[in-house]
């Protein structure tokens with residue numbers, strides 16, 4: 358699986374500008390990738406107080422836009438997340454498209470991050486984060502979700518081999534970002550493909566440092582702080598090798614774990 362992680366600087370509260378940037382970057386990145394990944398809330402950034410006017414009704418505009426790009430280039434696109442307006446509230450929603458332009462998966466961020474006021478403007482979701490890319494099982498979560506190992510584990514126990522993470526993770530906690538991603542990869546013996554944004558908004562400077570980590574915890578590729586496209590490859594058969602070397606999934610004893 359050849360990957361391209363589009364770590365760009367999001368224009369605050371300006372979906373049209375962000376569509377233009379993402380189209381150019383997808384056109385560039387697709388030449389060297391099978392799967393392209395975008396960051397969290399890439400159409401609006403964290404301009405949460407204006408979501409009434411700038412969020413996407415049912416995600417329809419973004420769905421049409423990404424579907425067209427996926428179909429034109431015949432690639433998978435893990436299209437980060439967007440602010441999706443619905444009758445029950447605005448959700449922070451991940452979209453995944455296949456190479457025929459088909460919507461494969463939609464996931465609403467389950468854990469809202471109070472430090473960035475998400476709970477004041479967004480509604481939390483409770484859908485599954487698991488999906489398939491071709492015949493490979495995967496899961497995809499959004500930023501703060503990576504602080505909940507029990508949530509990630511429930512999405513890795515059915516033979517999922519890769520965990521996608523899309524984020525707007527601030528520079529102030531870069532060390533947490535790296536440690537949490539490495540831990541999720543090592544404990545779940547899976548690839549972690551994590552796309553963060555670059556740049557800043559009125560409240561935060563963001564960390565960049567998108568990462569591709571292998572199932573043994575090895576860093577396959579890591580970006581710096583600046584806007585860039587990070588390329589790398591995931592050899593998914595290696596997941597089975599690692600899981601047979603240290604059979605963590607067979608050795609689990611869920612009957613003695615009380616996480617309630």
Ligand SMILES: NC(=O)CCC(=O)C(=O)O
Pocket residue numbers: 397470473499500501502504524525526527530533
């Ligand atoms: N956008 C987010 O969910 C940020 C999460 C974060 O910064 C954290 O420390 O957790």
